Amino acid sequence: MDVPPLVASFTIALPDWVRDELAGVPEEIPSVEDRMALAHRLADRNWREGTGGPFAALVCERGTGRIVSVGVNAVLGSGVSSAHAEVVALGLAQTRLRGWDLGGEGLPEHEIVVNARPCVQCYGAVLWSGVRSLVIGVDGPEVEEITTFDEGPLVPDWAAQFEIRGISVTQGLLHDEGVAVLRAYRDAVDAGDVTVYNARSGA
Template sequence: MKSGFPSTSPFRLPPWAIRLARRQQNSMAGAADRMRFVIQLALTNVTAQTGGPFGAAVFETKTGRLIAIGVNVVEPTNCSLAHAEVVALANAHANLKQFDLSAPGMPKLTLVTSCEPCAMCYGAILWSGVRNVVCAARGSDAAAIGFDEAPKPKNWVATLEDRGISVTRDLCRDEAIAAFQRYQQTDGRIYNARKGLT
């Protein structure tokens, strides 16, 4: 299996993100190491001014091998679907040439994300086939700087776990919040489709 980036990505990743993924050849066994890598994606997306303060990656659960990355590229792609989690999952599907990431013969995969999923990303996780989700910031942290995470079930963690997807929350939460604060300090655009509806 290839690692980190498909040659035909469904979403255009910033060049720096592709370079960072290519440099990440060593497996990351620890959950905190994987999360810090994902938060680095989010923070670099802010400092490079290539999108919102969100990063995600798909790893082999057991080995920590990087399968695919994603950053929020909603604005540069003009696509409201281009959240970090969706980009990472789409790239994992493309990279592994598999629409079901839990298909027979596939290793168990983990989605590591700098923020818990919004309503859309929650749905994408349900259908993706990943077996684990690890989150840093909470949706309320993203909402605190103005992002609309949209309603999702209050028992979203239990719903995922009922479907065989384990969820870990708040890993390196403060570091992920720092990326949000940096985005806010740099006057990063808080896009929100509901602004025209209110």
Template sequence: MKEFSPANTRFDLSLPEWAVAALNEMPSHLPTLAERMAAVIDFSRRNFVNQTGGPFAAGVFERDSGRLVVIGVNRVVRSNCSSAHAEIMALSLAQRILGTFDLGGPGLPAHQLVVNWRPCAMCYGAVPWSGVRSLVVAGDGPELEAITGFDEGPVHPDWRRQLAQRGIEVITDVLRDEAIAVYREFAASEQLIYNGLLGE
């Protein structure tokens, strides 16, 4: 006897209450990349300090004006959803807010995704699907995995050029040390590292 119903064949992802309140407190525009990344890093830190997810955040902005669309945070553990990474949250919420599946669609200004490290294999794949024209990361080296223990998956070594070929600019090393400081703080807090296959 199957027990599927409309209620148990849907899923919802949402930002924690502190993030919603923080978004409402933010200025409408963050003109510089450093301001955008500082906000993202602040959200990444607050997310694990508030125990609402891992130390990851991602923001969607209008690239040229810096208008804030939304900042998402990692919700994997609280949502029982392994794909609820910060980038997926931010891109999906931005698309919902703007009412489009394509952030690079006709009539829209160029959009930019700002993340507190290079996206994992899954989120890397989500970038060209999203329609953003620009990806800004705090860093892209092995430090994130080395400090935190997360397995970011097999990102192709040619990842930058692959994005460039699709018209997506990549900007790295924006507030790199500040991002790393949050990872060190997270590692010292000894919270759950939620890689898959932990039952093995």
């Protein structure tokens, strides 16, 4: 095979504006509500900046709230369809901590906080990441209804399946604030102001 045309690596990067948005945010966020508020803020800015969908996540130490990484949906910016907020945040956290298992020996428990329930891809990404806790703002069916995104089929007992694997699930945190972010996005979509990145959505 003529090897050179094959691409041998790809990189997923946070948009530049994230650095500005994090200015003034403390290194540790003890309150889970405050962690979620940051996720909502990042999700809101992400679609307004045109860098992806209205989704954000952060990985922190569960006990202290020390922020290990943040992620936003970076599909548009990276050109890679798997670059959802959870995949970005988890990949950045694992890169920072130099290992594929955030639940590995000697590490504190890690938590991922997401503004909306993970799609089926990110459901799996969370499962295999080593985090011990998942905190969700807006539930999946509501996300689909508001945004018209297809989140993919999850098993009905998806939350229990996390718990079986040692990952606790908290749902509905700052729910109304999360819904407001998604509704603002949807209004912009209806007005023709944003690019929708979800391939085959509902087709």
